[in-house]
Amino acid sequence: MAGRDNLEPEKGNVDPLNYHSPNLSADWRFSDANLMNTSVELIPRCNSMADFKGNLVESPSCSFVSMVDSFCTTIWDQSTHSQNLGICEINVPNSASNSNTLGIGTSGMGPLRTGGERTLGMGWTPPNAMLKGGVFLPTASGMLPPSLSQFPADSGFIERAARFSCFSAGDFGDIMNPFSSPQSMNPYSRGMASMQGPQEVFLGNGLKTIYNQHQKKEISMTENSKDVEGKAIKGSPLKDDKKSVSFGGDGVSGNESDEAEFSGGGQEEPSMLEGRGGKPSPKAVGSKKRKRSGQDIEIDQVKRAPQQPTETPKDSPEIQQQGNQSPISVTNKPNGKQGKQRSPASASLKEEYIHVRARKGQATNSHSLAERVRREKISERMKFLQDLVPGCSKVTGKAVMLDEIINYVQSLQQQVEFLSMKLATVNPRLDFNIEGLLAKDVLQSHAGPSTLGFPPDMTMPFPLLHSSQPGLIQAGFSGLGNSSDTLRRTINSQGTAMTGGYKEPTSQVSNVWEDELHNVVQMGFNSHVISAPLNSPDLSGITCKLYHIDF
Amino acid sequence: MTLHQHLPSNPRSIKTRFAIRFLQTLKRLNKNRPISSSLREIHGRYRIVKLAADASMASVVGSRRVWSRALLWKIRNRALRCNSMKRKRIHALRVRRRGGGGHPTRESGFGQANDLRKLVPGGEVMDICSLLDETADYIKCLTTQVQVMRNIADLYTS
Numbered sequence: 001m002a003g004r005d006n007l008e009p010e011k012g013n014v015d016p017l018n019y020h021s022p023n024l025s026a027d028w029r030f031s032d033a034n035l036m037n038t039s040v041e042l043i044p045r046c047n048s049m050a051d052f053k054g055n056l057v058e059s060p061s062c063s064f065v066s067m068v069d070s071f072c073t074t075i076w077d078q079s080t081h082s083q084n085l086g087i088c089e090i091n092v093p094n095s096a097s098n099s100n101t102l103g104i105g106t107s108g109m110g111p112l113r114t115g116g117e118r119t120l121g122m123g124w125t126p127p128n129a130m131l132k133g134g135v136f137l138p139t140a141s142g143m144l145p146p147s148l149s150q151f152p153a154d155s156g157f158i159e160r161a162a163r164f165s166c167f168s169a170g171d172f173g174d175i176m177n178p179f180s181s182p183q184s185m186n187p188y189s190r191g192m193a194s195m196q197g198p199q200e201v202f203l204g205n206g207l208k209t210i211y212n213q214h215q216k217k218e219i220s221m222t223e224n225s226k227d228v229e230g231k232a233i234k235g236s237p238l239k240d241d242k243k244s245v246s247f248g249g250d251g252v253s254g255n256e257s258d259e260a261e262f263s264g265g266g267q268e269e270p271s272m273l274e275g276r277g278g279k280p281s282p283k284a285v286g287s288k289k290r291k292r293s294g295q296d297i298e299i300d301q302v303k304r305a306p307q308q309p310t311e312t313p314k315d316s317p318e319i320q321q322q323g324n325q326s327p328i329s330v331t332n333k334p335n336g337k338q339g340k341q342r343s344p345a346s347a348s349l350k351e352e353y354i355h356v357r358a359r360k361g362q363a364t365n366s367h368s369l370a371e372r373v374r375r376e377k378i379s380e381r382m383k384f385l386q387d388l389v390p391g392c393s394k395v396t397g398k399a400v401m402l403d404e405i406i407n408y409v410q411s412l413q414q415q416v417e418f419l420s421m422k423l424a425t426v427n428p429r430l431d432f433n434i435e436g437l438l439a440k441d442v443l444q445s446h447a448g449p450s451t452l453g454f455p456p457d458m459t460m461p462f463p464l465l466h467s468s469q470p471g472l473i474q475a476g477f478s479g480l481g482n483s484s485d486t487l488r489r490t491i492n493s494q495g496t497a498m499t500g501g502y503k504e505p506t507s508q509v510s511n512v513w514e515d516e517l518h519n520v521v522q523m524g525f526n527s528h529v530i531s532a533p534l535n536s537p538d539l540s541g542i543t544c545k546l547y548h549i550d551f
Numbered sequence: 552m553t554l555h556q557h558l559p560s561n562p563r564s565i566k567t568r569f570a571i572r573f574l575q576t577l578k579r580l581n582k583n584r585p586i587s588s589s590l591r592e593i594h595g596r597y598r599i600v601k602l603a604a605d606a607s608m609a610s611v612v613g614s615r616r617v618w619s620r621a622l623l624w625k626i627r628n629r630a631l632r633c634n635s636m637k638r639k640r641i642h643a644l645r646v647r648r649r650g651g652g653g654h655p656t657r658e659s660g661f662g663q664a665n666d667l668r669k670l671v672p673g674g675e676v677m678d679i680c681s682l683l684d685e686t687a688d689y690i691k692c693l694t695t696q697v698q699v700m701r702n703i704a705d706l707y708t709s
Contacts, residue, residue, distance in 0.1 A: 374680065381683035388690050402663040405686060409670045412693040419700040420601035423577070425593055426707045 565611055565692065570699045572607040577703075602626060608696045618685050619692075621673025 382401055386392045389408045395401050580599060606626050609619040664682060668674035671689050674682055 377680050378683065381680065381687065385683060385687050385690070388687055399663065402667065405690075406663060406666050406670060409667070409686065409690060409693070412690065412697060413670070415697045416604060416693065416700065417597075417601055419697065419704055420604055421593075421597040422704045423700065423707070424597035424600045426704065 566695045566699060568611045569608055569695060570703075572611060573604055573699065574703070576603040576607055604696060604700060608692055612688075612692060616685060616688050617673045617677060617681065618671050618689050625672065 378398075382398060385405055386395070386401060389405055392401060392404050395404055577600070580596075580603065605622055609622040609626075612619040614620055664679055667682060667686060668677070671682065671686050674685065677685060
């Protein structure tokens with residue numbers, strides 16, 4: 001503890017250096033290397049704490065601190081690889097100039113780490129504040145805010161730089177406009193401007209494409225326009241090559257595949273939307289543009305002025321022209337009472353694409369438009385969720401749907417807890433090899449029971465679960481009888497959810513589990529084999545089984 | 552026997568990455584922990600395993616999603632708090648975070664959204680649209696997590 005206090009005053013000196021150094025990522029590299037040492041030094045500290053307090057709960061937590069540290073490093077490692085690798089790669093050669101900061105960083109591993117964590121904290125709260133602006137915004141801004149202080153605080157400079165990088169990337173400008181909610185554009189544009197500033201200075205073209213491609217994938221997930229999707233699909237084979245050339249990184253391709261998985265669902269959304277009628281989406285597009293202009297006129301004027309001369313030399317001017325044309329096509333569609341008011345504004349929309357001052361007269365209309373757009377977005381997402389949650393196809397109405405979703409999430413979380421308890425009791429016997437387990441795991445996952453084995457009447461046991469859950473967790477397992485009661489209650493109520501063979505973890509609780517197994521079987525769900533308790537399995541037996549099943 | 556033909560078809564999918572990471576964590580946990588069957592130890596280990604599962608799932612998803620970031624943030628804070636006993640700093644951070652959340656509960660017709668916010672990590676600061684988005688992704692990841700954990704548990708006990 002005293003050691004920590006000694007490190008605290010050092011932090012104040014180190015942090016300005018950290019903030020001023022553009023190679024924050026290089027600090028992360030060092031923190032990666034140092035983290036093993038920190039985890040090692042933490043563990044003896046934890047043990048001493050445990051000795052002081054004699055509290056059993058603390059020592060397991062300390063052992064997972066080291067685990068947590070490794071996770072968090074891997075996360076930020078991954079994030080640096082996947083999103084900010086441009087910054088890393090360019091700044092590493094610059095590290096020679098800032099070797100003094102790195103020297104200080106290495107000498108004080110504690111302050112470096114905590115300083116980094118503070119930047120993390122800072123990086124995380126602005127994304128939370130700027131969340132409305134888009135999901136992809138915080139991914140890069142998590143790294144960037146500390147390094148911004150070295151840039152001139154000239155907002156005009158930043159926004160011009162933002163516009164340069166924006167339109168060099170191509171799609172970003174016209175994607176940005178239609179698909180963010182009006183009140184979110186302010187923080188979004190500022191945040192993006194501030195983000196794009198350092199990026200523009202640091203990164204070359206290829207890295208920008210990666211950043212934009214990442215965002216494009218995010219957009220294709222969350223937004224729902226044919227245009228965006230077309231561009232994303234068109235862009236993705238192109239960008240994939242670039243990405244593999246520049247990184248070869250595991251995290252990025254992982255991100256891509258994951259988002260490809262999810263965008264498979266996201267791509268259904270435009271089809272759903274189109275099925276409902278092509279009108280709402282272009283109307284939404286037009287309304288978004290108008291709404292945005294109502295609020296961000298000065299900024300957009302500043303941005304727009306340097307745009308037009310710089311548009312043509314950029315990479316994809318045709319997309320910009322598309323972006324310019326789409327408001328025209330939108331506004332020319334007849335649209336009830338808004339049709340008349342749109343057409344005189346279409347001329348102004350063509351040029352500036354954002355100015356809506358002429359149309360501010362219809363306050364109520366714009367409100368109702370915004371509400372209608374939001375409602376449509378929400379209903380789209382509810383439909384998507386309906387596909388995800390089993391047994392919800394017949395349910396109509398937002399309230400019931402939300403109840404079902406809540407129940408499902410609760411049940412999934414409880415399943416995770418249940419399985420982790422099972423693993424905790426089962427675990428310590430084996431020293432396994434990962435590859436064999438993985439192969440067997442994957443094979444099993446193809447043949448194993450899916451969560452569709454979930455019974456549709458799961459609303460009933462969940463109040464029970466909800467009440468017994470705290471009892472289970474906070475019981476503390478004071479006595480065997482007590483624990484068996486709570487386990488029995490949990491298993492009774494959760495028996496509907498649990499499919500699969502319940503093997504007995506230890507001999508002590510074997511009676512309890514067997515009773516509940518009988519209950520489960522009698523309930524008529526998937527009855528797997530109820531095996532005898534395995535007290536001391538040997539490794540060879542299990543690996544033989546693995547090989548047998550593999551063959 | 553070669554394992555190559557038995558590798559998963561998509562080695563980069565969330566499922567395999569989560570499985571690999573979780574198994575590595577379990578291996579490490581097993582190495583460090585003594586084998587004991589007292590109930591307090593089991594309870595402690597249960598909490599660690601659950602945290603390991605959540606943390607590995609969130610780290611596989613990475614910083615792309617709000618819920619994964621919020622989950623990692625929570626775990627980190629817990630570790631920090633456990634480690635350094637400086638509760639003032641953590642409380643200040645928490646208060647600041649909550650204060651920046653605004654009031655996203657004013658949406659009409661979504662009274663139960665507050666319950667959903669409590670369930671999904673990081674849900675308090677989001678509006679309904681992104682909350683539903685995050686819920687969808689969270690559900691998808693939870694289902695993969697449950698599948699993998701169930702397979703592992705079945706493996707262990709078979």
